[in-house]
Amino acid sequence: MxxxxxxxxxxxxxxxxxxxxxxxxxxxxxxxxxxxxxxxxxxxxxxxxxxxxxxxxxxxxxxxxxxxxxxxxxxxxxxxxxxxxxxxxxxxxxxxxxxxxxxxxxxxxxxxxxxxxxxxxxxxxxxxxxxxxxxxxxxxxxxxxxxxxxxxxxxxxxxxxxxxxxxxxxxxxxxxxxxxxxxxxxxxxxxxxxxxxxxxxxxxxxxxxxxxxxxxxxxxxxxxxxxxxxxxxxLGAPPINLLAGSVGEDGRLHLDCGPQVDLPAFPKLQPGRKVTLGVRAEAISIAAPAANQQATIELIEELGPNRLLHMRFGTAKIICVAPREPALRPGETIPIQLDTAALKLFDPETGSACR
Ligand SMILES: Nc1ncnc2c1ncn2[C@@H]1O[C@H](COP(=O)(O)OP(=O)(O)O)[C@@H](O)[C@H]1O
Ligand SMILES: [Mg+2]
The missing domain is CATH 3.40.50.300 (P-loop containing nucleotide triphosphate hydrolases)
Structure with a gap:
């Protein structure tokens, strides 16, 4: 059958x-x-x-x-x-x-x-x-x-x-x-x-x-x-964070909202190429203080086992899922890390994934 x-x-x-x-x-x-x-x-x-x-x-x-x-x-x-x-x-x-x-x-x-x-x-x-x-x-x-x-x-x-x-x-x-x-x-x-x-x-x-x-x-x-x-x-709640940017001569992604982030090894993208970066909330973690990214907490939603941090990242807003510890407060600026391997890249014109 x-x-x-x-x-x-x-x-x-x-x-x-x-x-x-x-x-x-x-x-x-x-x-x-x-x-x-x-x-x-x-x-x-x-x-x-x-x-x-x-x-x-x-x-x-x-x-x-x-x-x-x-x-x-x-x-x-x-x-x-x-x-x-x-x-x-x-x-x-x-x-x-x-x-x-x-x-x-x-x-x-x-x-x-x-x-x-x-x-x-x-x-x-x-x-x-x-x-x-x-x-x-x-x-x-x-x-x-x-x-x-x-x-x-x-x-x-x-x-x-x-x-x-x-x-x-x-x-x-x-x-x-x-x-x-x-x-x-x-x-x-x-x-x-x-x-x-x-x-x-x-x-x-x-x-x-x-x-x-x-x-x-x-x-x-x-x-x-x-x-x-x-x-x-x-798919996914909270929804994936989408940030516009372009690939720099240094091979990093220069986000329109300000910060620069490391790109995964693949796909290979030409400098100057415009892309939309997709970062799921669980691909952002609160990092060691030496981390080179920072975000400012605007709002905290308690979910019980964990919580959602609504943050300002450069001039953009992002959401991250974080454990209950450490204690955090709105207004605090914290070091964050984007899981490079989990980053998704899309063509801003067609919406298709860059692969
Ligand atoms: N009997 C119908 N006559 C005219 N248009 C319809 C009819 N049924 C559905 N549509 C239209 O077809 C499209 C798809 O509808 P539908 O299959 O019910 O969508 P979904 O179940 O995903 O919400 C919609 O634009 C809807 O308005
Ligand atoms: Mg229906």
Whole structure:
């Protein structure tokens, strides 16, 4: 069995709004692929094309080796989990989970087996006779998942399923969905605009912008090696520090904000070349007093285990993640060090990484 293949799929709504430019994508079998990007970048459109809820303007969709481009959604053997759960309010949890199977003519005994098994997996056995209104948001989310699981589909499709939940519950459900997906090993596509959700959940991360896939790969690699300044800025909180500058005759980077920093050995850049420097907050450390960089603390945000230092670096502002010690105060000027090996360089014109 293969995963999901999209071949040159595009979508133009009402003949004018291009939501998705021709896109080719392989979604690996059995893993969790996350489509992430800002609102309006075409994530839902792509997911709905996989589901068959939206007809592509061009291209083909293959699920588990079968070309389903012309196949009705109900016959694609996929299950979709939405943000608004779409549970039937007048039906019990059991009936909500059984509904799709009944419609397909599954026997009562088989339905009971599957619903009970899914309920056990999701820890909602005690809720089977309740109506959705008597459930919390997290419980409703589990029922919606249960309804998808009982179908034993070839693929799960999730469209921002956690957006309605508060931050704590979102964190919990993230882990639950991930655990469940790993246990079931069903090819899954998960859409979110939340980079943290995307980073933490994905086996395979697909970053989109303006109807185009801009980068894909394992989340750690996309984070460490962004192909362009957009991906660098989209992933990570606090966001990566971006500073404009140019390469000096001395081979160092002369930042427009004042300071000069050492460049990594590669890529080799010509003197005079303009670049955008990307420095992640964790690539800046409070250094020994002899360090040649200095920054002035403007604000300290306590996060518990560590803290964010908002600092003035020359005339620019930067953010760094620092341990709780030593004690620091706004107004203090401190020695800092930029981890040269972790510096990222981008072409200011194209936004592409200099490699
Ligand atoms: N049914 C529709 N008719 C016209 N334009 C649409 C329709 N659905 C989405 N769009 C437009 O297509 C673009 C992509 O939308 P969507 O796929 O929903 O983005 P996302 O899920 O990433 O927020 C947006 O510009 C949106 O306004
Ligand atoms: Mg959407």
């Amino acid at each position: 293969a995963g999901i293949e999209l071949g040159n799929v595009s979508k133009v709504y009402q003949g004018s709004v291009t939501a998705l430019k021709p896109t080719t994508l392989t979604i690996p079998e059995g893993g969790l692929t996350v489509l992430v990007g800002p609102s309006g970048c075409g994530k839902s459109t792509l997911l709905r094309i996989i589901a068959g809820l939206e007809e592509p303007s061009s291209g083909s969709v293959t699920i588990a080796g079968r070309d389903v481009t012309k196949v009705e959604p109900a016959d694609r053997d996929i299950a979709m989990v939405f943000q608004n759960y779409a549970l039937y309010p007048h039906m019990s949890v059991y009936d909500n989970m059984a509904y799709g199977l009944k419609n397909r003519g599954t026997s009562g005994a088989d339905i009971a087996l599957r619903v009970n098994e899914a309920a056990r997996m999701l820890g909602i056995e005690a809720l089977l006779q309740r109506k959705p209104r008597a459930l919390s948001g997290g419980q409703r989310q589990r029922v919606a998942m249960g309804r998808a699981i009982v179908r034993r589909p070839k693929a799960f499709l999730f469209d921002e399923p956690l957006s309605n939940l508060d931050a704590k519950l979102r964190g919990e459900m993230r882990v639950e969905i991930r655990t469940l997906q790993q246990r079931l090993g069903v090819t899954s596509v998960y859409v979110t605009h939340d980079q943290l959700e995307a980073m933490t959940m994905a086996d395979h991360l697909v970053v989109m912008r303006d109807g185009v896939i801009v980068q894909q790969g394992p989340p750690g690699r996309v984070y460490d090696e962004p192909d362009n300044v957009f991906v660098a800025g989209f």
